[in-house]
Amino acid sequence: xxxQITHKDKDTKAxxxxxxxxxxVIETPVFMPVGTAGSVKAIHQKELKDDVNxxxxxxxxxxxxxxxxLEIIEKAGGLHKFIGWxxxxxTDSGGYQVYSLADRRKMTENGVVFxxxxxxxxxxxxxxxxxxxxxxxxxxxxxxxxxxxxxxxDYKYAKKSMLMTHKWLERCIDRFxxxxxxxxxxxxxIPIVQGSVYRDLRQQSAEFIAKQNMEGNAIGGLSVGExxxxxxxxxELVCSILPADKxxxxxxxxxxxxxxxxIALGIDMFDCVMPTRNARNGMxxxxxxxxxxxNEKWKxxxxxxxxxxxxxxxxHYSKAYLRHLFVAKEILGPMIATQHNLAFYVWLVTEARKHxxxxxxxxxxxxxxxxxxxxx
Amino acid sequence: xxxQITHKDKDTKAxxxxxxxxxxVIETPVFMPVGTAGSVKAIHQKELKDDVNxxxxxxxxxxxxxxxxLEIIEKAGGLHKFIGWxxxxxTDSGGYQVYSLADRRKMTENGVVFxxxxxxxxxxxxxxxxxxxxxxxxxxxxxxxxxxxxxxxDYKYAKKSMLMTHKWLERCIDRFxxxxxxxxxxxxxIPIVQGSVYRDLRQQSAEFIAKQNMEGNAIGGLSVGExxxxxxxxxELVCSILPADKxxxxxxxxxxxxxxxxIALGIDMFDCVMPTRNARNGMxxxxxxxxxxxNEKWKxxxxxxxxxxxxxxxxHYSKAYLRHLFVAKEILGPMIATQHNLAFYVWLVTEARKHxxxxxxxxxxxxxxxxxxxxx
Numbered sequence: 001x002x003x004q005i006t007h008k009d010k011d012t013k014a015x016x017x018x019x020x021x022x023x024x025v026i027e028t029p030v031f032m033p034v035g036t037a038g039s040v041k042a043i044h045q046k047e048l049k050d051d052v053n054x055x056x057x058x059x060x061x062x063x064x065x066x067x068x069x070l071e072i073i074e075k076a077g078g079l080h081k082f083i084g085w086x087x088x089x090x091t092d093s094g095g096y097q098v099y100s101l102a103d104r105r106k107m108t109e110n111g112v113v114f115x116x117x118x119x120x121x122x123x124x125x126x127x128x129x130x131x132x133x134x135x136x137x138x139x140x141x142x143x144x145x146x147x148x149x150x151x152x153x154d155y156k157y158a159k160k161s162m163l164m165t166h167k168w169l170e171r172c173i174d175r176f177x178x179x180x181x182x183x184x185x186x187x188x189x190i191p192i193v194q195g196s197v198y199r200d201l202r203q204q205s206a207e208f209i210a211k212q213n214m215e216g217n218a219i220g221g222l223s224v225g226e227x228x229x230x231x232x233x234x235x236e237l238v239c240s241i242l243p244a245d246k247x248x249x250x251x252x253x254x255x256x257x258x259x260x261x262x263i264a265l266g267i268d269m270f271d272c273v274m275p276t277r278n279a280r281n282g283m284x285x286x287x288x289x290x291x292x293x294x295n296e297k298w299k300x301x302x303x304x305x306x307x308x309x310x311x312x313x314x315x316h317y318s319k320a321y322l323r324h325l326f327v328a329k330e331i332l333g334p335m336i337a338t339q340h341n342l343a344f345y346v347w348l349v350t351e352a353r354k355h356x357x358x359x360x361x362x363x364x365x366x367x368x369x370x371x372x373x374x375x376x
Numbered sequence: 377x378x379x380q381i382t383h384k385d386k387d388t389k390a391x392x393x394x395x396x397x398x399x400x401v402i403e404t405p406v407f408m409p410v411g412t413a414g415s416v417k418a419i420h421q422k423e424l425k426d427d428v429n430x431x432x433x434x435x436x437x438x439x440x441x442x443x444x445x446l447e448i449i450e451k452a453g454g455l456h457k458f459i460g461w462x463x464x465x466x467t468d469s470g471g472y473q474v475y476s477l478a479d480r481r482k483m484t485e486n487g488v489v490f491x492x493x494x495x496x497x498x499x500x501x502x503x504x505x506x507x508x509x510x511x512x513x514x515x516x517x518x519x520x521x522x523x524x525x526x527x528x529x530d531y532k533y534a535k536k537s538m539l540m541t542h543k544w545l546e547r548c549i550d551r552f553x554x555x556x557x558x559x560x561x562x563x564x565x566i567p568i569v570q571g572s573v574y575r576d577l578r579q580q581s582a583e584f585i586a587k588q589n590m591e592g593n594a595i596g597g598l599s600v601g602e603x604x605x606x607x608x609x610x611x612e613l614v615c616s617i618l619p620a621d622k623x624x625x626x627x628x629x630x631x632x633x634x635x636x637x638x639i640a641l642g643i644d645m646f647d648c649v650m651p652t653r654n655a656r657n658g659m660x661x662x663x664x665x666x667x668x669x670x671n672e673k674w675k676x677x678x679x680x681x682x683x684x685x686x687x688x689x690x691x692h693y694s695k696a697y698l699r700h701l702f703v704a705k706e707i708l709g710p711m712i713a714t715q716h717n718l719a720f721y722v723w724l725v726t727e728a729r730k731h732x733x734x735x736x737x738x739x740x741x742x743x744x745x746x747x748x749x750x751x752x
Binding site for chain 1: 415417418420447697701708712
């Protein structure tokens with residue numbers, strides 16, 4: 001596994017890179033569709049690869065651990081083989097899900113005891129068990145086990161939580177370094193910067209993470225409800241500290257505009273449920289703005305979903321037909337919208353790469369941020 | 377449009393044929409996936425064509441008339457263009473749906489006044505309006521407006537209903553013959569034999585229908601709850617009367633075994649929601665029997681869904697993964713199952729055609745009927 005910066009933008013901190021994994025090359029900046037439980041919802045892996053051209057997808061440790069469970073994933077030879085996806089996979093550590101369980105979990109310095117949301121059964125996640133689980137899932141990129149603080153979060157809690165995340169990271173690294181790659185291809189551990197919205201904590205955390213010298217670094221605990229400018233401020237601060245020669249991953253972000261701004265701040269990797277989740281509710285992201293396909297406005301619009309879209313669905317189906325499918329609650333509606341949105345997100349980062357390489361990113365980004373946030 | 381018988385089986389009444397339409401050639405016997413409201417649920421038109429290789433699909437007049445409505449379908453240039461499907465379409469007349477409305481409809485000799493199940497609005501279907509609607513939808517095959525009697529149905533009602541269906545047919549034919557093809561390609565009217573489970577009524581109805589000399593004929597009012605042997609008995613009787621040189625369509629049938637038996641009785645066309653509806657509940661039809669994918673049995677079975685299946689999903693995904701998708705309620709589960717089941721139904725009639733041509737249909741059919749009805 002290696003990462004090479006290929007271009008740097010002249011006006012912003014944006015850069016392009018090539019991230020080489022044993023499951024193929026990832027050009028960065030990259031958007032990673034979310035496949036929580038082993039499926040990016042409402043799309044075939046084949047379409048995700050051949051039509052959307054997603055280069056890497058996410059899985060979620062908490063969900064996959066509970067269902068289908070590690071036994072069958074291991075028996076299959078890892079998640080790639082279990083789901084039929086031969087490109088890279090990144091697994092979220094499950095920290096976010098475990099903390100979301102609220103009264104169904106108990107946290108100690110050792111780890112977290114929690115009850116399954118499915119059947120109430122008891123389980124323990126520690127930095128060590130999570131590393132073992134992510135090894136067994138077979139992730140190319142394994143996220144460290146952290147606590148993702150909510151927003152708002154008082155300073156005292158944010159600090160205490162950050163320090164615990166750092167201690168857990170040391171245990172993650174220990175376990176990671178003393179266990180082999182599970183299935184013959186390289187697996188990499190990615191540590192996560194926390195610190196909520198506090199500059200000094202973010203700085204402290206970024207410095208701690210940078211010092212670990214892992215092959216990539218992530219920023220967590222943002223896009224959890226804080227104002228957008230605070231998210232950008234924290235991202236900018238952390239990017240100024242994280243090593244420039246390693247990929248930077250801004251977790252759970254975001255809207256098309258968030259992604260474009262994140263790239264300008266030096267982020268290389270993004271993931272978000274927005275293109276898939278919003279698709280299922282009829283929301284389409286396009287280069288010209290956002291469309292709510294349930295809107296009466298599209299009822300008689302027989303023009304293609306997106307004349308310039310890169311997916312086959314964009315030219316094959318009309319806006320009026322897609323609206324009809326949503327109104328009639330046909331499953332094909334979410335299927336088409338999902339495929340369109342993912343193809344759009346992939347197109348967006350692909351264009352970003354072109355503009356970074358051409359030295360026109362800043363100007364293009366400013367124009368696009370206005371366009372993509374319009375309501376059509 | 378033309379129909380040519382190409383082979384006749386030596387042991388049964390099975391035959392193969394070529395049905396030529398302006399939207400392409402249909403080899404018979406054929407299975408027609410049901411696309412009620414302009415979408416065969418949970419599958420892209422592209423997959424339906426390229427992977428499943430469905431030669432013709434169904435639309436439903438009642439559903440399409442209410443939603444999206446005729447205005448937009450006409451503006452699009454017909455249903456083919458509206459939904460992005462360039463092969464033939466057959467439209468059910470909506471009679472079955474209207475009668476299912478029970479207390480929301482009032483029937484007279486003139487036609488039916490009914491309330492929309494969507495918004496309660498009042499509408500009138502007569503033989504004339506239904507012909508106009510099917511013309512506007514742009515069906516290659518337009519089903520006559522009939523009454524589909526329920527099971528059980530007393531003799532008196534069945535007879536009265538059948539006579540009304542016959543009168544309505546004459547009005548359908550009048551309207552059909554005095555209106556032009558709507559979009560420049562040929563549209564054909566298919567009359568429907570009724571008569572419930574009464575031999576004398578079925579005979580009388582089949583003779584009446586045969587006499588109209590239309591380019592294809594259908595058998596309705598079966599597969600509505602009557603015993604299977606009664607369905608076969610009625611089908612056999614009606615097939616003996618309907619002209620042998622015209623395609624025969626057994627409406628709403630059925631299981632793989634029903635289709636194989638129907639072919640042996642001389643049926644050329646079938647439609648049924650079973651492969652798609654049951655798919656969404658996790659039921660897979662295969663040449664070796666029926667699988668309930670929610671069953672614990674498949675939990676650790678990493679073998680392909682169907683080793684010999686003709687769809688890409690059959691070899692790309694495992695039984696254990698498909699089971700996981702159903703248990704986790706992932707949309708991809710119904711998508712995979714739908715694609716598999718439709719591909720299996722299309723495979724089944726394709727194999728039937730080969731065996732009819734080879735003169736081995738009877739023997740093969742008897743073997744297959746046993747196989748496909750097994751519970752795996």
